Amino acid sequence: MWVEDVGEFPLIARLAAIVGRARPDVLVGIGDDAAALDLGGDALVLLTVDSQVEGIHFVRHRIGPRLLGRRLLAVNASDIAAMGGEPTHALVSLVLPPGLELEWIEELYEGLRAEADPLGVSVVGGNVARSGDGVVLDLTLAGRVPRGELLTRAGARPGDRLLVTGTLGGAAAGLWLSGHPGIRIPEGEALLARHLAPTPRVREGRVIATSRLARALIDLSDGLGGDVVHLCDRSGVGVRVYVENLPLAPGVAHVAELSGRAPWELALYGGEDFELLCTAPPPAAEALAERVSAEAGTPASVVGEVLPAAAGRWLLLPDGREVPLTGKGFTHF
Numbered sequence: 001m002w003v004e005d006v007g008e009f010p011l012i013a014r015l016a017a018i019v020g021r022a023r024p025d026v027l028v029g030i031g032d033d034a035a036a037l038d039l040g041g042d043a044l045v046l047l048t049v050d051s052q053v054e055g056i057h058f059v060r061h062r063i064g065p066r067l068l069g070r071r072l073l074a075v076n077a078s079d080i081a082a083m084g085g086e087p088t089h090a091l092v093s094l095v096l097p098p099g100l101e102l103e104w105i106e107e108l109y110e111g112l113r114a115e116a117d118p119l120g121v122s123v124v125g126g127n128v129a130r131s132g133d134g135v136v137l138d139l140t141l142a143g144r145v146p147r148g149e150l151l152t153r154a155g156a157r158p159g160d161r162l163l164v165t166g167t168l169g170g171a172a173a174g175l176w177l178s179g180h181p182g183i184r185i186p187e188g189e190a191l192l193a194r195h196l197a198p199t200p201r202v203r204e205g206r207v208i209a210t211s212r213l214a215r216a217l218i219d220l221s222d223g224l225g226g227d228v229v230h231l232c233d234r235s236g237v238g239v240r241v242y243v244e245n246l247p248l249a250p251g252v253a254h255v256a257e258l259s260g261r262a263p264w265e266l267a268l269y270g271g272e273d274f275e276l277l278c279t280a281p282p283p284a285a286e287a288l289a290e291r292v293s294a295e296a297g298t299p300a301s302v303v304g305e306v307l308p309a310a311a312g313r314w315l316l317l318p319d320g321r322e323v324p325l326t327g328k329g330f331t332h333f
């Protein structure tokens with residue numbers, strides 16, 4: 001049997017079964033956006049790791065090293081934000097082909113610093129190794145969240161509303177535009193930037209966590225359609241997503257038309273928007289949306305409701321039909 005036959009998430013479950021026996025200070029282990037550790041003191045420690053692999057996550061002649069450095073930190077910071085925390089320390093593992101220009105890797109580090117500085121993150125170590133072919137970048141990010149403010153994918157309850165920050169479909173639209181360089185639209189630059197270097201919603205995550213109004217939180221890396229299923233799995237609940245309420249990034253409808261898809265398909269299954277999705281009971285959900293908008297400057301929209309597990313997982317389409325939510329997000333295998 002090959003890794004690709006098992007699938008990404010079943011693979012993680014099999015590996016967790018081998019090493020999953022946890023020390024008592026592990027509050028959240030394998031299977032959430034980040035691990036949460038109780039090492040004493042008034043805050044919990046968060047840990048996550050993510051990689052950028054040449055040919056899989058990026059094409060070296062399509063993304064400059066500066067943007068790639070930003071992206072390497074941003075995608076990890078998003079996972080810390082998805083626990084309600086703020087990122088603090090990073091370790092970087094570089095696996096580089098010997099023929100790589102020195103300038104390229106130095107510029108990557110400039111980009112890394114540009115993303116790290118405003119977030120208050122220090123790069124405190126790493127490792128360099130030689131690759132046979134292609135660049136592989138790994139970043140381990142630590143963070144902190146005050147005790148009592150930790151949010152995980154578990155905790156959603158029937159009746160909760162689903163709340164998403166910002167807009168959806170922008171990264172997918174940018175990816176499509178990057179593959180069609182002859183096509184220019186007014187929002188093109190913004191969509192390309194969204195695709196290449198996403199903005200982690202750290203401030204928004206802190207507003208959500210400090211409000212103590214939310215019950216569950218996840219970041220949207222695979223696409224809302226896939227990630228909401230992860231949240232439902234961990235919380236043991238069903239869901240109804242209101243497709244009409246999905247907040248489309250400007251230009252997404254235009255790109256959808258050009259590429260022959262429905263706008264909501266890009267918003268649901270495009271992936272890599274790195275917005276946050278949380279759940280909160282009905283009166284609190286509206287208040288929370290207003291707080292995120294007022295305190296972090298990012299709009300937040302109610303895009304669905306949490307159902308009992310037995311009620312299943314559904315998409316309410318704009319024409320009023322309900323279809324099963326397939327959870328077709330991005331997976332590596």
Ligand SMILES: [Mg+2]
Nearest residue numbers: 033079219221
């Ligand atoms: Mg995540």
